[in-house]
Amino acid sequence: MPNEKELIFSVQGLRKWFPIQKGMFKRTVGHVKAVDDVSLNVYKGETLGIVGESGCGKSTLGKTMMMLQRPTGGAVLYNYGDGNFKDITKFNGKEMHDFRKQVQMVFQDPYSALNPLKKIYTSFEEPLKIHGINAKAEREKMMDAVLKMVNIQPDYLLRYPHEFSGGQRQRLCIARALEIKPRVLICDEPVSALDVSIQAQVLNLMKEIQKELNLTYLFIAHDLSVVQYMSDRIVVMYLGKIVEIAGKRSLYNNPAHPYTQALLSAIPVPVIRREKKRQVLRGEVPSPINKPSGCAFHTRCPHRTEICEREEPRLIPDQTDPEHLCACHLYNKTAA
């Protein structure tokens, strides 16, 4: 947890709906609500983990927060320092260019994130050129510095991407994102394409770099145990909505939302001879096109009541722990 909680991102009612078009005139017949009314805060120096199953909108949320996809509604406020908040959804090209100097992204697949026809040197030089570092000597100095940080020898710059292993490539991608000294790194499933032994290398490296540079991470992944290892706070998403936000201890020890409980219990634990109470969810994730009414989880929820089908629960803080928010009618009742 950061000592002084300085807000760096404030997402307010963010919405990203993809239209479904049909017929000759491309009439919009419905929407895939990938991100639907999401509000969250990111504080300086923390790692905010975002978990959920495939199709829950976690990647879309990450991309929309960087304006790689225009949101349908809502605001993303970014703190330029000293409470100077600006809404990045209203940025023009020049402002966006400056914003991207501060926030960078690491993608899932290190194989497609580096141009196979260009030497690493060229791929690494480009962001520096774009962001106005014109002296070649200075560029090379900066490139050497980031490579040292990810434990890759500087002379490897003259190699092509295919000469590197998956883990090395992901380290290169991280190094490239760090080159222009961003304050925030949005990592979209950075280790899910890697083997376990390599995954551990990359995760440890990311933690070290964060400490060294005082970075803020937004860590998106589907693997709860990886997210738990990396994050200070965790956001759990289901069908485009946040169902629970909590500190990692609190989420792991007292998961409040039935979905979080099921998700935690579904993870196979590499420990033997321990009695495991598994709560297996029936059914599957409903289609985001025809989301169930009320609480989207009610079709699979073991604690479903009649109100769940009618009314959508709001995110409500826990009575004892105000940092722990949960969107479920089970807790709403006790609060009221």
Next chain:
Amino acid sequence: MEQKDIVLDVRKLNTSFISDGATVHIVKDVSFQLERGKTLAIVGESGCGKSVTVHSIVKLLPQNARFTAEQVLYRRLDEKTGGITEFDLAKMDPKGKEMRSMRGADLGMVFQDPMSSLNPVYRVGDQVAEALMEHNRGMKKSEAREKVLQMFRNLGIPDPERRIMDYPHQFSGGMKQRVVIAIAMINNPEIIIADEPTTALDVTIQAQIMELMKELQLNMGKSIILITHNIGLVAEQAEDVCVMYMGRIVEFGSLEQIFENPLHPYTKALLRSVPVLGLADDQKLETIPGATPNPASLGVGCEFADRCPERSEACSAKNVPAYEVEPRHRVRCIKFSQFKEVD
């Protein structure tokens, strides 16, 4: 343990691939025994040869593969008489009649990607029925349909009468995997080979599928070979564990032996590099230095030597045999050379 309790006995299985004129050994001297009614997990990182091992057993290898084995003995149990019939799969022609009658009927397979193991232009019910009728010539279509419906019910596919008429694209990932399991199970095979059956699925669906497989095993007494890279799944599903690295079984033992007393440095490192829920805040994950070597450029000696924290001169001198440290616990590491050598 009696011989008849071992349903599959693999000895010295070797598979190599010929690429660009050079021979690359992918699976080297793999020996293991699968007990009847038990689950054997084969774990390892990508490229360690775990998939090639099982594909060699069912003889589904590409043209450029070369395969030898001392024996791949399959013991079929006749449920009525209790008699045992032995078949050596290693001696069968991969394209021959005998092998074809084995696949599907005695050896069921579930592959990783349910999207690509179903034919998109046939109805799922027909695809399951095809597997059934292939091995039961002369079976009536109506009879096959009944059996398919029953299978779908057992697997928890809702509304089976309507669903057997659907095409694969109308199924979700988890449901497709159930159909693939239905194809593997429909002939009531003795051995089910599941090659990363849940890797393409979400955790909540993974939990459903694994519970289903465990249930089927308990009810029908099947033996399962589970290939996975997920250590958590191994802990929950398997009775015996095979750890593979660069084409060799580096350690073999019961679940308790492997998890409570791992002996090979690779097994130890693998177990400690997995993030577990509930780690302390500042606890670091252990890492294995370096990366897996290229199988084409391996020298003699232990394959793990250049990444091993406990290596010595002798590691790279000659190929390391397996030593039996405890009953049924074999490890391929020269630190244990005082124990009995086994093949």
